Amino acid sequence: MHLLLFIKSLFAEPTFVTGERVNHVRGGTIDRTDGYVIAQTDKGVLVEWPHVGTSFMSASELCVIG
Numbered sequence: 849m850h851l852l853l854f855i856k857s858l859f860a861e862p863t864f865v866t867g868e869r870v871n872h873v874r875g876g877t878i879d880r881t882d883g884y885v886i887a888q889t890d891k892g893v894l895v896e897w898p899h900v901g902t903s904f905m906s907a908s909e910l911c912v913i914g
Contacts, residue, residue: 861907861908862907862908862910863888863907864885864888864893864907864910864912865885866885866886866887866888867884867885868884868885868912869882869883869884869885869912869913870883870884870885870893870895870910870911870912870913871883871910871911871913872895872905872909872910873909873910873911874909880897880900881913882897882898882913883895883896883897883898883905883910884896886902888907891904892904892905892906892907893905893906893907893910895910
């Protein structure tokens with residue numbers, strides 16, 4: 849049972865915490881940097897980007913800034 853849950857977790861969409869800093873990575877390159885997560889919904893992650901505004905992004909295209 850634990851193995852099945854582990855394998856399922858490998859394919860799940862990542863979750864983000866409000867206020868977390870993220871970069872937008874598409875095709876192996878960083879497209880946008882220094883975004884702040886506003887919310888995460890079933891439609892995607894709402895991110896505020898400096899000088900660009902807000903946009904919904906796919907969770908799979910975002911990475912947390914350490």
